[in-house]
Amino acid sequence: MISVYVDLAIGLVLAFLLLSLLVSGVNEAFVRLLGIRSKFLWAYLRDTMDGGSADGTSWIPSKIADVFAKLPFSKNDPRPEHSPDPAPPVVAPMPVDPTAVLAAEEPVPDVDMTARLYRRLQEIDHPKGARTTIADIPPERFSGAVMELVSAEEGGVDGLLTKLEAVGSPLAGHLKGVWEGAQRDLDKFRKGVENWFDGEMQRLSTLYRRYVKWVLFALGAALTLLLGMDALEYGKTLLRDNAYRAAVAAVAEGGQEALAGLRERCDPTVSTDALGCVTESFSSPALVKIFDHSIVSVSLPPDGGDPSFNWNGAVWWDRLITPGHWPGYVLTMIALLFGAPFWWDVLRRLTGFRHRS
Incomplete structure (x- = not known):
C-alpha cells in the first residue's frame, strides 16, 4: 500500500519538475533575448x-x-x-x-x-x-x-x-x-x-x-491554463495507472477474473485482444498524457511515424471554465512557484538518488 503512495508522489513531483523546467526555460530565453x-x-x-x-x-x-x-x-x-x-x-x-x-x-x-x-x-x-x-x-x-x-x-x-x-x-x-x-x-x-x-x-x-x-508566477499560471494541467486529476490518473498495473499482474498470475477489467479499458479501434491492450496502455502512462488536455495536443501513432498536432480549442475551453478543475489549476500554480531546484531535490530524496562528485 505504501508503494502506491510513493508512486503517486514520484509521479506528481516529476510532473511539477518538468513543468518548472519549462517555465524556467521560457523565462531564461526571454531574459537572454532582451538582455534584461x-x-x-x-x-x-x-x-x-x-x-x-x-x-x-x-x-x-x-x-x-x-x-x-x-x-x-x-x-x-x-x-x-x-x-x-x-x-x-x-x-x-x-x-x-x-x-x-x-x-x-x-x-x-x-x-x-x-x-x-x-x-x-x-x-x-x-x-x-x-x-x-x-x-x-x-x-x-x-x-x-x-x-x-x-x-x-x-x-x-x-x-x-x-x-x-x-x-x-x-x-x-x-x-x-x-x-x-x-x-x-x-x-x-x-x-x-x-x-x-x-x-x-x-x-x-x-x-x-x-x-x-x-x-x-505569470508564466506558470499561463502554462498551467494553456496545458490544462489539473494536478488533482493528474493524481487520480496516476492512481488508476497503478491499479491497472495491479490488474495486469493478477492476470499474469492466473487471475482471469481481472481480464474483463482490462478489456473494458481497451480501445476497440487499437486492439481487441488483452495483449495489445496492455501494450498500448503501458506505452501511454499518465506522464505521457499530461499534455492531452492542452489547447494543442500532440499524439504519436502506435506504429511509429511523425507526431500529429491536434487543435483542442473547444474541449480546452470547456475544461477551463469548469469549476471542478479550478482547485487543480491553483494547486499546479502554487507548486510551480517552488521552482525546478526544489522539485529536483524532492525527487532525489524520494528515489534515493545520490549525486556522484
Whole structure:
C-alpha cells in the first residue's frame, strides 16, 4: 500500500519538475533575448556611479511592470557601447578640476564614470550586439578596476574622491566610507571595495529575484491554463495507472477474473485482444498524457511515424471554465512557484538518488 503512495508522489513531483523546467526555460530565453539581466546590472551601476539618468530619475525602475516592460524595450539603454578591444593599457585621469568646479556656478561637467569603469572591464565582455552583454562582474575585477582609476589620479584615493564629489557621483560616498574604514591603507581599501561590491551584488540579486518571481508566477499560471494541467486529476490518473498495473499482474498470475477489467479499458479501434491492450496502455502512462488536455495536443501513432498536432480549442475551453478543475489549476500554480531546484531535490530524496562528485 505504501508503494502506491510513493508512486503517486514520484509521479506528481516529476510532473511539477518538468513543468518548472519549462517555465524556467521560457523565462531564461526571454531574459537572454532582451538582455534584461545585463541591463539591470548596468542600470544599478549608472545609479551608483553617475547618479541616475539625465532627468534625475533612477535607471532601475521601481515597479515590476517597468522592469520587464519598460527596461527591456526602452531606447535609453543603460549599458555602455560594446568594444571588442582589450582594456587600454593606460588609464587617463578624470578630466575635472575640482577647485574650478566648486568655485564656478556653471553646471557640473558631464563625466561618464560608468563608461570609464567599462573601459577597465571590456575584456570580459562578449562580442554580441552594439551594447555590452556583461551581466556579472566579479568583485575582485571591480576592485581592481577601481584601483586602476585610483592610480591615474594625483593624490591617489583622496584625489579620486575629491573629483567624484565635485561631479556629484554617489560613488564618492561609498568609497569614502570604505577608505576611512580601511584606515587609509591601500591593501585594506582594495579588499574593502571588493567586500562592498560583493554585498551590493547580493542585494541587487535579491532585488532581481523579487521581480523575477512575479514573472515566473505569470508564466506558470499561463502554462498551467494553456496545458490544462489539473494536478488533482493528474493524481487520480496516476492512481488508476497503478491499479491497472495491479490488474495486469493478477492476470499474469492466473487471475482471469481481472481480464474483463482490462478489456473494458481497451480501445476497440487499437486492439481487441488483452495483449495489445496492455501494450498500448503501458506505452501511454499518465506522464505521457499530461499534455492531452492542452489547447494543442500532440499524439504519436502506435506504429511509429511523425507526431500529429491536434487543435483542442473547444474541449480546452470547456475544461477551463469548469469549476471542478479550478482547485487543480491553483494547486499546479502554487507548486510551480517552488521552482525546478526544489522539485529536483524532492525527487532525489524520494528515489534515493545520490549525486556522484
